[in-house]
Amino acid sequence: MSTNRTAILTKTHKVLKKHFKPIAPPNDRTVLDHLLYACCLENSRFEAADEAFARLKELFFDLNEIRVTTVTEISEGMSGVPDASAAAQRVKRALQSVFESNYSFDLEGLKKQNIGKAEKDLERIQGTTPFVRAYVTQNALGGHSIPVSRGALEALCAVGVINDVEADKGQVPGMERAIPKNKGVEFGSLLQQLGAELYASPGSSKVKSILGEIDSEFKDRLAARQARMEAQAAAAEAAAKEKRQEARAAAIAAREQAAAEARQAAAKAAAKAARGKSRGAPPPPPMVRPAPPPARPAESPMPPEAAKKKDGAPEPAKVSKKSPSKGLAKRKPR
Numbered sequence: 001m002s003t004n005r006t007a008i009l010t011k012t013h014k015v016l017k018k019h020f021k022p023i024a025p026p027n028d029r030t031v032l033d034h035l036l037y038a039c040c041l042e043n044s045r046f047e048a049a050d051e052a053f054a055r056l057k058e059l060f061f062d063l064n065e066i067r068v069t070t071v072t073e074i075s076e077g078m079s080g081v082p083d084a085s086a087a088a089q090r091v092k093r094a095l096q097s098v099f100e101s102n103y104s105f106d107l108e109g110l111k112k113q114n115i116g117k118a119e120k121d122l123e124r125i126q127g128t129t130p131f132v133r134a135y136v137t138q139n140a141l142g143g144h145s146i147p148v149s150r151g152a153l154e155a156l157c158a159v160g161v162i163n164d165v166e167a168d169k170g171q172v173p174g175m176e177r178a179i180p181k182n183k184g185v186e187f188g189s190l191l192q193q194l195g196a197e198l199y200a201s202p203g204s205s206k207v208k209s210i211l212g213e214i215d216s217e218f219k220d221r222l223a224a225r226q227a228r229m230e231a232q233a234a235a236a237e238a239a240a241k242e243k244r245q246e247a248r249a250a251a252i253a254a255r256e257q258a259a260a261e262a263r264q265a266a267a268k269a270a271a272k273a274a275r276g277k278s279r280g281a282p283p284p285p286p287m288v289r290p291a292p293p294p295a296r297p298a299e300s301p302m303p304p305e306a307a308k309k310k311d312g313a314p315e316p317a318k319v320s321k322k323s324p325s326k327g328l329a330k331r332k333p334r
Helices: 003-019 031-041 046-059 063-068 071-076 084-102 108-112 115-123 130-139 150-158 164-169 181-200 205-214 218-280 304-311
Strands: none
Touching: 003 181, 003 205, 031 046, 031 084, 031 108, 031 130, 046 084, 046 181, 063 084, 071 084, 108 115, 115 130, 130 181, 150 164, 150 181, 150 205, 150 218, 164 218, 181 205, 205 218
């Protein structure tokens, strides 16, 4: 690290002590409490982070309820922080990752590991940012890692501690060597307060006054940096808009292609069904003319008796002849 950078950081520490008071975290917080608090504190003032962290404890029964709650509902209780949705997302993802790894909400085991191993385990927790991991390492594990928020990076870039490339990467090379470990917590809290003020009000006269005490040439750097960031944001928005339009056009083309394929498949199916119907139908039966009715046989001449009956002449009654012997008892000879 250059001597100039060390001198600027040392001067920054002295100037910040004139305008802000150091804030130390409570000693009774667990490792997971420090992690969740850091999720609230990033880019935020300490007062707003304190309120958001307390609201999480009040509004929800336990950490598991926070884990299964939507980001929108969590953010409603964190309205005091600048980007409540992003803070709620960090909290929810961190709790989900811790639970999936340990099936509990306990990170106290990190205190028993060496700092290097603990930092690697922290990196595996989803939802944690470099700021969150550095805060936990410094305040929960006793390591020398100073948390730097987005606003703090912009302030350090404005006073010449880091350049644009380092600011984009979120790195402040050599800061832990320039600031001794016994001053790390103090410097980290002071830098966080400056960064929160700059993040909330970039044009604040208070912020400009503090930056001017550190480096009188900060205005040119800050203006150039802000113009560059705005240009990048505009380019990113334009690229995102173009990407959305391309995605929309691709979706419309895909729907039209799918509809055309569906119509083509339906037409093929109908043609195939028509061909199968014409091939499988039985031939029509031959035309059969009905046979003429059979000829009636010629009538034979009727006998005279039949003719008389036909003419309606009454037929003489038949006289039955009885045998004289019937019905008479035979006499016995005397």
